[in-house]
Amino acid sequence: MTSLENLGLALLDGLVTGSVMALVALGLTIVFGIMNIANLTHGELYMLGAMTSWLLFQAALPFASALLLAPLLTAAVAVAINVLILQRFGHEPGQTILATFGLLLILQQTALGILGPAPRSVPAPLNPILEFSGFSYSGFNLLAGLACLLLALLVWVLVERSRLGLLLRAAQENRLMAESLAIDTGRVILIGFALSGGLAGLAGALTSPIRQIHFLMGLDALVVSFVVVVLGGVGRIGGTIAAGLALGLLESLTALLLAPTLARVLTLALALSYIIARRLGVARGVWRY
Amino acid sequence: MRPRLSNLAPLVIPLLLAAAYPLLPEYPKALAARIMTLSIYSYGYAVCFHMIGVMSLGHAALFAAGMYGAGLYTIHVSPDPLMALAAGIASAVSLSLLLGGLAARVRGPYLMIATLLASQTIYLAALHFNEVTGGEQGLVLEREATLVGVFRPLMAEADARYFISLLTLSAAVAGVSLLSASRLGKLFLALRDDEEKLESLGYNTSLLKLTAFSVSGVLSGASGALQALLYSYVGAGYVGIFNSVEPVLWTLVGGPYVQVGPFLGCLLVNVLGDLARGLPRGHVLVVGVGLVAFSFATGRLGWVYRLLGVSRGREE
Amino acid sequence: MKNRPLLSARRVSKSFGGVQALVDASIEIMEGEILGVIGPNGAGKSTLAGVIVGSLRPDRGQIIFRDSDITKYSRRRRAELGIAHTHQIPRVFPSLTVRENMSLACSRGLGGGTEDGLHETAERLGLGGLLSLKASQLSHGQMRLLEIGMALLSSPRLLVMDEPTQGLAGGEVASLSSILRGLAGKLAVVLIDHRVDFVVSLSERVAVMNLGRFVAVGAARGRDVGLAIEEAYLRWA
Numbered sequence: 073m074t075s076l077e078n079l080g081l082a083l084l085d086g087l088v089t090g091s092v093m094a095l096v097a098l099g100l101t102i103v104f105g106i107m108n109i110a111n112l113t114h115g116e117l118y119m120l121g122a123m124t125s126w127l128l129f130q131a132a133l134p135f136a137s138a139l140l141l142a143p144l145l146t147a148a149v150a151v152a153i154n155v156l157i158l159q160r161f162g163h164e165p166g167q168t169i170l171a172t173f174g175l176l177l178i179l180q181q182t183a184l185g186i187l188g189p190a191p192r193s194v195p196a197p198l199n200p201i202l203e204f205s206g207f208s209y210s211g212f213n214l215l216a217g218l219a220c221l222l223l224a225l226l227v228w229v230l231v232e233r234s235r236l237g238l239l240l241r242a243a244q245e246n247r248l249m250a251e252s253l254a255i256d257t258g259r260v261i262l263i264g265f266a267l268s269g270g271l272a273g274l275a276g277a278l279t280s281p282i283r284q285i286h287f288l289m290g291l292d293a294l295v296v297s298f299v300v301v302v303l304g305g306v307g308r309i310g311g312t313i314a315a316g317l318a319l320g321l322l323e324s325l326t327a328l329l330l331a332p333t334l335a336r337v338l339t340l341a342l343a344l345s346y347i348i349a350r351r352l353g354v355a356r357g358v359w360r361y
Numbered sequence: 362m363r364p365r366l367s368n369l370a371p372l373v374i375p376l377l378l379a380a381a382y383p384l385l386p387e388y389p390k391a392l393a394a395r396i397m398t399l400s401i402y403s404y405g406y407a408v409c410f411h412m413i414g415v416m417s418l419g420h421a422a423l424f425a426a427g428m429y430g431a432g433l434y435t436i437h438v439s440p441d442p443l444m445a446l447a448a449g450i451a452s453a454v455s456l457s458l459l460l461g462g463l464a465a466r467v468r469g470p471y472l473m474i475a476t477l478l479a480s481q482t483i484y485l486a487a488l489h490f491n492e493v494t495g496g497e498q499g500l501v502l503e504r505e506a507t508l509v510g511v512f513r514p515l516m517a518e519a520d521a522r523y524f525i526s527l528l529t530l531s532a533a534v535a536g537v538s539l540l541s542a543s544r545l546g547k548l549f550l551a552l553r554d555d556e557e558k559l560e561s562l563g564y565n566t567s568l569l570k571l572t573a574f575s576v577s578g579v580l581s582g583a584s585g586a587l588q589a590l591l592y593s594y595v596g597a598g599y600v601g602i603f604n605s606v607e608p609v610l611w612t613l614v615g616g617p618y619v620q621v622g623p624f625l626g627c628l629l630v631n632v633l634g635d636l637a638r639g640l641p642r643g644h645v646l647v648v649g650v651g652l653v654a655f656s657f658a659t660g661r662l663g664w665v666y667r668l669l670g671v672s673r674g675r676e677e
Numbered sequence: 678m679k680n681r682p683l684l685s686a687r688r689v690s691k692s693f694g695g696v697q698a699l700v701d702a703s704i705e706i707m708e709g710e711i712l713g714v715i716g717p718n719g720a721g722k723s724t725l726a727g728v729i730v731g732s733l734r735p736d737r738g739q740i741i742f743r744d745s746d747i748t749k750y751s752r753r754r755r756a757e758l759g760i761a762h763t764h765q766i767p768r769v770f771p772s773l774t775v776r777e778n779m780s781l782a783c784s785r786g787l788g789g790g791t792e793d794g795l796h797e798t799a800e801r802l803g804l805g806g807l808l809s810l811k812a813s814q815l816s817h818g819q820m821r822l823l824e825i826g827m828a829l830l831s832s833p834r835l836l837v838m839d840e841p842t843q844g845l846a847g848g849e850v851a852s853l854s855s856i857l858r859g860l861a862g863k864l865a866v867v868l869i870d871h872r873v874d875f876v877v878s879l880s881e882r883v884a885v886m887n888l889g890r891f892v893a894v895g896a897a898r899g900r901d902v903g904l905a906i907e908e909a910y911l912r913w914a
Contacts, residue, residue: 110470157653165470166416166669167656173418173606174652181646189641291602295481298474333489340482344463347475353468547777554770561730562831563756563785667772 077206082324084209088217088282090320094313095220095275096293097300098227099268104298105307106240107264109163112172113153115294116179117146117269121276122285123183126192135197135281142277143270150269151262159258176290183287196281216278224316227271228309240264241307299343306352368542371620375531382523391519396631397526398587403615403623404533405580406608411619412546413573414553414668415464419476421604422483423460423578425597426453427585429487429494432502432595440506446586453582454575456483461574465567477602484600499596508590522591529587530624533580538620540576549573553667603645610651617664682741683708683865684729684760684835689738690889691724698724699735700889706835711857711866713880713897715873717909720886722869723765726839729867730762731755742835757785761833765840767820771813775804775823778812782827794830802826802856818849825856836860837867842875854879873906885909 100114124145125138153175161167200211231237243260272293283289296319304315319339326335378393385393402424409415431449435442460476467475487494494500504510512521540546551559552569560566589595607630608623615626630651637643658665682705691699698721706712714722727733728740731752740748742758750758769778779795799805802822807815812823821841828836842850850872857879860866870876877883877897884894885905893905 104470108470110474157656160657164669169416169418169470169473170609170669171653171656173609174649174654174656177603177606177645177649178653181642181649184641291481295478298478302474331489333485337482337485337489340478340485344475344478344482347471347478348463348466351466352475353471354466544780547773548781550772551770551778551781554772555768557732557752558768558770559781561732561752561756561762562782562827563753564781565753 077204078328079325080204081207081209082328083321084214086321086324087221087317088213088320089324090317091217091221091224092275092279092316093296093300093320094316095224096272097297097304097312097316098224098309099271099275100294100297100301101304101307101309101312102231102240102264102271103268105301105312106237107163107243107261108165109158109261110165110169110172111150111153111158111265111268112169112294113150113175113179113290114268114272114297115290115292116176116183117150117272117290118276118293119183119285119287119290120146120149120179121273122280122283122289123187123276124273125277125280126187126194126285129194135194138194138277138280139274143274146273146276147266147270150265150272154262154265159261163261176294180287180290183290187285187287189287191284191286193284194280210282213282216282219278220275221313221317223271223274224313227267228313231309236263237309295340299339302343302347302352368538369535371534371538372531374621374624375527375534378527378530387519390523392631392635394519394522394526394591396628397523397530398584398591399631400530400584400624400627401526401533401587402581402584403608403611403627404537405577405582405584407612407615407619407623408537408540408549408573408577408580409464410609410612410668411617411622412541412549412553413570415570415573416473416609416669417460417464417476418473418602418605418609419460419478419480420577420581420608421600421602422480423453423457423581424585424588424604425483425487425600426456426578427582428589428595428599429585430582431586432500432589433493435502435506435589436500440503442506442508442511442590445506445590446508446583449586449589450579450582453585454578457574457578457581458571460578461571464574465570477605480600480602480605484597484602487597487600495596497597499594499598502589502593502595504593507593508587509593525591526587529583533583534620534624536580537623541619545572603648606652607648610648610655613655613665613668614651681708682706683743685741686725686729687739687741689725689728689735689740691721691728691733691735697889699728701738702886702889702891703738704884704891704894706865706867708834709862709865710882711861711868711880713876713883714867714869714886715871715876715883715906716886718871719888720909721889722886723839724889725886726762726837726867726869729835729837730760732762756831759832759834761828761831761836763821763824763828763836763838763841765843767817767824769812769815769820769823769827771811774809774811775799775815776808778823779808779826779830782830798826798830801859803852817844818846821845821849822853825853829860833864835865835867837869839869840871841868842870842872850875873910 096118103109103111121142124142128138128141157171158168196212198212202209202211202214239255239260242255243257300312300316300319303319304311323335323339326338406420409417427449430452431445434445434448460479463475463479464472488496508525509518509521548564548569552566556566588599611626611630612623613626614629615622630648634644634647637647640646655665685705687703688701689699690701702721702725714725716722724733728735731750735748739746747755779799780792783792783795799808802825804819804822804826807819812820815823841853845853854875868876868880880897882895883897883902885892885902887909892909893901895901
C-alpha cells in the first residue's frame with residue numbers, strides 16, 4: 073500500500089476507535105465527571121459486556137441478543153455496586169476508590185474463571201468488505217464505530233436536553249440543597265449508575281467482534297476513559313465525545329510512525345501534563361502556588 | 362520532639378524474626394524472606410499514606426524503578442550488588458520526585474487517578490522498551506552478580522535472602538520509627554491533618570510532600586532493588602496496578618501505628634494470599650475482597666476514616 | 678508609631694457565583710491597633726479576613742502591607758511577612774499534642790529552634806497543664822485558645838481573628854478579653870466578631886460592614902459607629 077492509503081486506513085481506524093472510546097468514556101463522564109464518584113470498575117463493566125457477548129455466542133444465540141442483554145446485565149451490576157456498597161458510605165471519595173478498586177480485582181477474577189486466561193473472540197454477525205481506492209476496510213468495524221458515535225450523540229442530547237442532566241449535576245453539587253428541593257438524589261444517582269453501566273456494557277458487546285476478549289481488557293478501557301474524561305473537560309459530555317474522537321485519531325495516526333504502545337505512553341503523558349497544568353482537584357478562586 | 366532510644370522499640374519485630382529463623386521449616390522461611398523484602402515497600406508506601414495522608418495508586422512505579430535500576434545496572438554497568446542497590450534507590454527517588462510533584466499540584470480523587478495513570482505509563486513504557494527491560498517475560502540476572510551470589514561462599518541462597526531482607530527491614534523499621542518521632546514526622550502529621558493551616562503558619566507544604574515522597578522512594582526503591590538482587594529477576598509483572606494497590610491494603614490491615622503496621626499488614630495479607638494460592642490468582646482475590654471490606658470498615662475505624670480524608674469537612 | 682497604616686485594603690471586590698461578598702471595600706489598619714469589624718451575617722466579614730490572609734483571591738483591588746503590594750502573595754508568603762489568622766472554627770492539628778502544635782508555630786525550621794515563649798504563652802492562655810494532651814482531646818474553647826496561642830507564637834505583626842468568641846462560654850469570653858487587652862500595642866489585630874459589646878470594649882476603632890461595604894469607620898464609642906451599628910442590625914436583625 074502507498075502511504076496515502078495507509079493514511080486513509082489510519083483515519084478510518086482512528087474514527088472507529090475514537091467512537092468506541094467516546095462511548096465508554098461517556099459512561100464515566102456521567103458517574104465521575106458529573107456526579108464526582110470515581111468508579112474504578114467502569115472498565116470492568118465494558119469487559120463484562122464483551123464477555124456476555126462471548127457467552128451468548130457460545131450458547132448459539134444471535135449477536136442481537138448480546139446487544140440487548142449485555143447492557144442490561146452491566147447496568148444491573150453497576151446499580152448493585154452502588155446500592156450494596158457505594159451508597160452505604162455516601163460515595164465518599166477515598167472509600168469509593170478503595171471499594172471500586174477491590175471490586176475491579178474481584179470482577180477480573182470472575183472473568184478469569186469464566187473466560188480462562190486465553191483471549192477469546194466472537195465472529196462478526198455480518199461482514200461486508202468495503203473497497204476503497206487501494207485498500208479495503210471491514211464493514212462491521214465501520215458499522216460498530218458509527219453505532220457507538222450515534223449512541224454517544226443520542227446520550228448527549230438526552231442528558232443535555234432533558235431534566236436528567238440538571239438532576240445529575242444537582243445531585244453532585246449540593247446533596248443537601250437538592251434534597252431540600254425535593255429531588256430524590258439517591259434515585260438520581262441510581263439512574264446515573266444504570267445509564268453509565270449500560271453504556272459501558274453496550275460498548276463492550278458492540279465491539280466484541282472487533283476486539284480480543286480477555287479478562288484483563290477492562291483496565292485499558294478504564295485508563296483510556298479517564299484520559300478522555302479529563303481531556304474533554306471534566307463533566308462535559310460534548311467535550312468527552314470530541315476528546316474520544318480526537319484521541320482515537322491521534323493514536324491511530326501516531327501509530328503510523330510509532331509502535332501503538334509508545335503512542336499510548338505519549339497519550340498518557342499528555343493527559344498527565346494536562347492534569348498538572350490545570351491543577352485538577354484544587355478549588356478555584358483560592359490562591360495556590 | 363527529639364528522637365529517643367525508646368522510639369526504637371518496634372525493632373522487636375526484626376528481633377523476633379531473627380529468633381524465629383532456626384525454628385522455621387523451609388517453605389515458611391522462604392515465604393518470610395519474601396514478605397520481609399515486600400515489607401520494606403510497605404513501609405515506603407506508609408510514609409505517604411499514613412504520614413502525610415496521600416493515597417497514591419502509582420507506587421508500583423517506584424518499586425519498579427528500584428528493580429530495573431538495580432537490575433539494569435548489574436547487567437549493563439558492573440556486577441557490583443551494592444552499587445546496583447544504590448542505583449536502584451537513586452532511580453526510585455528521582456521518580457518519586459515526579460510523583461511528589463504531582464501530589465503537590467493535584468488533589469482529591471484526581472490525584473489518585475493521576476498517580477494511577479503515571480504508573481500505567483511506566484508499565485507500558487517497560488513493555489514497549491522490551492529490548493532493554495525484557496518486557497513481560499523479564500530478565501534473569503546472573504547469580505554471581507547478585508547479593509545472593511556474593512554470599513554464596515558463606516551461606517545457602519535461602520539463608521542469604523532471609524538475612525539480607527531482615528537486615529534491610531530492620532533499617533527501614535528503625536528509620537521510619539525515628540522519622541515518625543522527629544520534628545519532620547510531626548510536620549508530616551500536621552500536613553495530613555490540615556494542609557492549609559500548615560501553609561498559613563508559613564510552611565512550604567509542597568516541599569514537605571516532595572520530602573515525604575522521596576523518603577518513600579528510598580524505601581520502595583530499596584525493596585524493588587532487593588527483588589532484583591535477591592531473586593535475580595526483573596520483569597514488568599511487578600509494575601502493574603495490582604502492585605500499586607496491594608500496599609494500600611497492607612498498610613490498612615496493619616493498623617494505625619506506622620512503626621509496626623506496614624510489616625504486620627504485609628505479613629497477614631501475604632500469608633492469606635499464600636493460603637489462597639490453590640485458586641488461579643487467588644492472591645488477587647484476597648486483596649480485592651480485603652479492599653472492599655476495608656471500605657466498609659472505615660465507619661468503625663476512626664484512623665482509617667481520617668486517612669481517607671473523610672472527616673475533612675471545612676468551613677471554607 | 679501608630680501614624681502609618683500597616684495594611685491597607687484598596688477598593689477590594691470579591692464575589693462568589695452571583696453573590697457579592699465584598700464591594701469596593703477599603704480599610705486601613707494602623708500599627709499596633711485593635712480594629713474591630715462588626716456587621717450582620719453575610720456582611721462580608723469572613724471574606725475580608727480571607728483576602729487579607731491570602732486564602733481568597735480578590736476579583737479586583739489591592740492589598741498593601743507595609744508599602745508593598747501583596748495582593749498576589751500566597752498564604753505562606755504572607756505568613757512569613759507576619760500575617761497570622763485564627764479561624765471561625767478553630768483549626769489545629771488534632772494528631773499532635775498541644776506542645777507539638779505550639780512548637781510548629783514557634784519556628785518554621787526543621788531543627789525546631791527556640792521554644793522560649795512556648796511555656797509562657799501556654800500559661801497565659803491557661804493551657805499550661807495540657808501541653809502533653811492530644812489536640813483532638815481538647816474542648817472547643819481550649820482549641821480556640823490553642824489556635825490563638827499558635828498565632829501569637831508565630832510572632833505576627835498582624836493578627837486577623839475571625840469570630841473568636843463563637844462557641845465560647847461566658848467565662849471563656851471574659852478570659853479571651855483579658856488576653857486580647859494584654860496584646861494592645863504589641864501587634865495589630867483585626868477583630869471580627871458578631872458580639873458588638875465584646876468588639877467595642879476591646880477596639881480603638883470599629884469598622885461596620887454591611888452588604889460587602891464598610892458603612893462606617895471610627896472611634897469605637899463614637900456617634901457615627903453607634904448609628905451605623907444600629908442601622909445595620911435593625912434592618913437585618
